Amino acid sequence: MSTESAYADVGDADLLTLHASGDAQAFGELIRRHRDRLWAVALRTLGDREEAADALQDALVSAYRAADRFEGRSAVTTWLHRIVVNACLDRARRKASRPAVPLPDDLDQRLPAPVGEDPAVRGETRRQVLAALATLPPEQRAALVLVDMEGYSVDEAARVLEVAPGTIKSRCARGRARLLPLVRHMREGNRVAGPPVRPTDDGTAHQDGGVTR
Amino acid sequence: MTATNPVVGPDGHVDVDVLSDLTEDLLDDARAAEARAHLAACAECRETYEALAEVAALLRGQPDEPMPDDVFARIEAALAEAAAEDAGPEAPLATVTPLPSAPSVPRQQSGPPPRPSVAPVVPLAHPERLEPVRPHRPRRRAGLLLAAAAVAAMAVGVGVIARNGVGSSNDKTASKPAAGADRSAVRTEGGAGAAGVPPAAPQATPKSLAPDGTFAVPPAPTGPAASPRALERAGVPDRVRALAAPGQSLTSGSTSFGSGAPATSGSPTAAAMAGQLPQCVTSAADASATPTAAERVRFEGRTAYLLVYAPPGSTSANAVVVADGCSGVLAKAQPSDVLLRISVPLP
Numbered sequence: 001m002s003t004e005s006a007y008a009d010v011g012d013a014d015l016l017t018l019h020a021s022g023d024a025q026a027f028g029e030l031i032r033r034h035r036d037r038l039w040a041v042a043l044r045t046l047g048d049r050e051e052a053a054d055a056l057q058d059a060l061v062s063a064y065r066a067a068d069r070f071e072g073r074s075a076v077t078t079w080l081h082r083i084v085v086n087a088c089l090d091r092a093r094r095k096a097s098r099p100a101v102p103l104p105d106d107l108d109q110r111l112p113a114p115v116g117e118d119p120a121v122r123g124e125t126r127r128q129v130l131a132a133l134a135t136l137p138p139e140q141r142a143a144l145v146l147v148d149m150e151g152y153s154v155d156e157a158a159r160v161l162e163v164a165p166g167t168i169k170s171r172c173a174r175g176r177a178r179l180l181p182l183v184r185h186m187r188e189g190n191r192v193a194g195p196p197v198r199p200t201d202d203g204t205a206h207q208d209g210g211v212t213r
Numbered sequence: 214m215t216a217t218n219p220v221v222g223p224d225g226h227v228d229v230d231v232l233s234d235l236t237e238d239l240l241d242d243a244r245a246a247e248a249r250a251h252l253a254a255c256a257e258c259r260e261t262y263e264a265l266a267e268v269a270a271l272l273r274g275q276p277d278e279p280m281p282d283d284v285f286a287r288i289e290a291a292l293a294e295a296a297a298e299d300a301g302p303e304a305p306l307a308t309v310t311p312l313p314s315a316p317s318v319p320r321q322q323s324g325p326p327p328r329p330s331v332a333p334v335v336p337l338a339h340p341e342r343l344e345p346v347r348p349h350r351p352r353r354r355a356g357l358l359l360a361a362a363a364v365a366a367m368a369v370g371v372g373v374i375a376r377n378g379v380g381s382s383n384d385k386t387a388s389k390p391a392a393g394a395d396r397s398a399v400r401t402e403g404g405a406g407a408a409g410v411p412p413a414a415p416q417a418t419p420k421s422l423a424p425d426g427t428f429a430v431p432p433a434p435t436g437p438a439a440s441p442r443a444l445e446r447a448g449v450p451d452r453v454r455a456l457a458a459p460g461q462s463l464t465s466g467s468t469s470f471g472s473g474a475p476a477t478s479g480s481p482t483a484a485a486m487a488g489q490l491p492q493c494v495t496s497a498a499d500a501s502a503t504p505t506a507a508e509r510v511r512f513e514g515r516t517a518y519l520l521v522y523a524p525p526g527s528t529s530a531n532a533v534v535v536a537d538g539c540s541g542v543l544a545k546a547q548p549s550d551v552l553l554r555i556s557v558p559l560p
Contacts, residue, residue: 006551006552023554024296025551027292028289028292031288031289031292035280035285036277036278036279036280038280039278039279039280039281039284040277040278043278044278049281049284052284053284053287053288056284056288057287057288057291060288060291060292061291061292061295064292064295064296065295065299122276126275126276129271129272129275144272148269148272148273149272149273149275151273166239169237169238169239170234170237170239172237173230173233173234173236173237173239174230174233176233176236176265176268176269177229177230177232177233177265179268179271179272180229180261180264180265180268182268182271183264183267183268183271184264186271187264
């Protein structure tokens with residue numbers, strides 16, 4: 001019942017090489033290593049579990065077959081993220097071209113009822129964030145997911161999306177501006193929810209639980 | 214777009230986009246200075262500016278999103294299907310969605326080596342799933358082939374993968390197969406050869422069912438319950454050759470499924486074979502192929518199986534040592550209990 005992987009000491013790039021040379025399990029190991037980050041990117045970029053699973057599946061099958069074309073100019077994770085994000089953007093654009101893109105101005109109306117910062121409703125906050133992200137243009141969404149949510153540097157995100165760093169900054173800035181109603185909505189929720197259940201340092205600290213690490 | 218808007222709009226406040234650009238240092242000096250001057254004087258715009266920071270903090274503060282197990286299983290199954298498709302006679306590679314970002318470089322070496330057209334890949338561990346693997350199946354049916362089975366389908370003739378050796382090398386060409394590699398070069402895990410070059414050409418040793426789809430079993434194979442033989446790493450190649458040799462009489466604890474010898478009458482089917490080896494072992498090893506011989510061993514302090522794949526006429530034998538630690542389901546539960554992979558040239 002060993003949990004230790006035989007690949008524990010094998011780097012990502014070598015896993016890809018092993019895969020390309022026929023190792024049956026190397027690619028699976030690579031995906032296992034990065035499964036959560038890749039999933040988070042897909043889910044947050046698409047905002048829908050099924051869509052995200054479909055996109056991720058397409059992307060990883062593509063990566064599985066294109067591994068021999070990986071040139072090692074970027075990190076394997078960057079390459080994998082690029083494939084996943086592109087698959088997500090393709091889907092998001094297709095989706096966006098069908099119905100009208102929701103306007104950020106009416107975000108307030110479409111958000112669910114405000115919630116307090118009780119940990120029990122943290123899941124609701126998460127849902128609201130995903131819903132709000134889904135109202136952004138896909139490119140802004142992807143930039144925010146990579147930089148603000150996944151903690152990639154601007155330069156790393158630029159490599160993933162293959163755009164200039166300035167473009168990433170701009171997309172993040174515009175995306176955050178569009179998400180302002182979300183924060184205002186949540187502030188409102190906290191005001192409506194009354195005093196925080198748990199003691200906090202001061203009158204404003206109860207907001208922190210929802211907005212900081 | 215808004216980049217050309219006046220910093221302070223008609224409503225007497227700085228546009229939100231401009232404020233957000235300010236946070237990212239995207240404004241030129243003059244506009245940045247104007248925006249800052251306005252912020253110093255306007256409480257409402259300061260509030261907006263702070264709210265923008267809250268947006269970033271809110272996004273940063275979102276908890277991790279672990280991939281649900283069902284999604285992982287689905288992806289494993291899809292990869293398994295891809296492996297099976299690539300391995301199949303029709304190999305509809307053209308159905309792959311092209312990568313938008315993949316550099317257009319000539320394929321140096323095809324990842325999954327094209328398998329000779331042998332019959333459908335039948336995972337040994339799942340004899341009940343005998344229906345042929347068809348290309349172009351609907352995506353959602355991906356659960357048909359399990360991951361390890363499938364991903365394993367393409368591991369034909371990997372030559373020798375020296376785990377530690379490969380891990381120590383960053384040269385992506387290090388473990389590419391070399392044509393005409395030294396037949397005597399056998400590397401094992403932890404061996405000195407960091408650039409473990411798989412000696413065997415991928416197609417050299419097709420792991421497949423015997424032509425008639427059956428397997429020969431020697432008259433009285435000793436079952437896995439026998440006391441396992443201690444197997445040293447360095448002794449693996451010799452042991453593999455012994456098990457691969459036609460007509461070789463096998464020692465206690467080993468089981469041959471027809472190592473090149475003429476098939477005996479009453480050959481059991483794959484289903485019968487599957488009963489003789491733990492499912493996790495065959496799955497983890499190479500469930501798409503059928504070992505021609507197997508032996509229960511002690512390997513590095515663990516109870517394990519040595520599985521040998523040496524169809525009649527092969528010039529080399531592939532072998533794996535798989536720890537017998539199964540309870541989980543395939544690669545998901547026991548992803549890497551393969552302790553050693555090796556390819557041994559046969560005399």
